[in-house]
Amino acid sequence: MTHMHDPAWIAALAAAMAVTGLVSGTLAGLLGVGGGIVIVPVLFNVFPLLDVPEAVRMKLAVATSLATIIPTSIQSARKHRAKGAMDVPLLRSMIPSLIVGVLIGTVIAVWVRGSVLTAVFAVISLLVAVNMAVTGLDYRLRETFPTGAPRHALGSAIGGVSAMMGIGGGTVGVPLLNLFGTPIRSAVATASAFGIIISIPATLAFIGAGWGNPLLPPFSLGYVNLVGVALITPTSMLATPWGVTLAHTIPPLLLKRAFAVFLGITAVRMVWSLIG
Template sequence: MELSALTLLGLASGLLVTGAVAGTLAGLLGVGGGIVIVPVLSWVLALIAFPPDISQHMAVATSLATIIPTAISSTRAHRARGAVDDALVRRWGPAMVAGALIGGLAARYVSGDVLRLIFGAVALIVAVNMAIPRTLVVGTSLPGGAAGQPVPLVIGLFSALMGIGGGTLAVPVQSAFSVPVHRAVGTAAAFGLLIAIPGTLGFVWAGWGRADLPPGSLGYVSLPAAAAIIPTTWAFAPLGARLAHAIDQSALKRAFALFLAITALRMLATALT
């Protein structure tokens, strides 16, 4: 489909702004920015009449690709403030990477509407949990050993299928085991990198060789869209990290829940109509 120069300029500007918002949220909430990038990319692709059967795949894959540099920037900022639990990252890392890779590879066999439903349903559940006055607490410490490995595996799997960093699931899970929210957010920023790299590789493989993808695609990843988003996500992630340490925990949880709920409801509405 032919697009005018003005339309292309508007889309590029919109992606730059999206990157700024996503980067700020990545540092503030440890979510990798995907919670903003996925629905915005879905909207942009719908605006240019992109085939709906693969638009969600491209939105998710491109979001994961942009999370890689964002997670690096956000993690560095949080680590400088001592808010990253490196021992937990090492303990959960292998299972989380495996889950993210499985999610990316499975994308070849999952429809766009199923991806939208997964995104909307999981995000809405997490939003409700974070919005209640007292977050559900199920223990005073995170499960260890082999018994604790299914948790990061599931986080990696669903995060990759949703196109988000680890924060959407890892923050509430850590909070449920009495981890302070600022430390949970900082650690989740590191999880974002462990999810984004294998998840992106899985989506590249899943879309490899498809003839109906637009120019500049690497599998399902849109390189031009990623190039427009990455600079501002990288630049704004440290700002979000500074804000995270200036806001009290209850306000941080409410902000997290609000963004999740809005995004989830919009994604569910798209999938069910």
């Protein structure tokens, strides 16, 4: 862990984390993704500088990302709701199934190898990117979001996959909501609140699961690295309002295509890391 005692390296890490926070915060407001779609790959590549063993690297990235999402999601959701775009009744109806999914996904995430989480991250990101890139703005499987068991199944899937990926729920939630009749802007606004529901219990679970693990680097609370949280959180919160403003000024179809581009780039980077 000698790198952590080098002032030049610490300064470089601080700068990198600050930039990561600015980018992820902007994306949180713009796309409702909670920023994790950017934070996880960046942390996955930064943690080797701390000599973090490969066995815990991805779990550390996922858990740290989830911890940074908590305040950013709260800020993003509040601002989207203030603009009147959030579907509050739909959100409330999905809370129980989202939580169930988070608990299941987190249990799986802490037991499987880190490479499995990397693969899940890459595959889901690629599928969502393709969907958002090839479907039109008004493409729907149906005009209204399903009720009953199908709604709970979708909520559980969103919660479970998001917990395993270290994301706020928008990456999976936005395209699913849009696919089932929710206008893209409303989908982004509603999914921004998914991040609150997903990140809090998942973060707590990752803290407990990693508690006392001797492979974790200094300044870690379970699988959550406090250095990453301290550097990313304030800059991402600063940038979130920029993304919210952009979300309400950019043409909806352009917003959808931008979402696809970011996810596609992320998927390619993660697949490359597995091959390498």
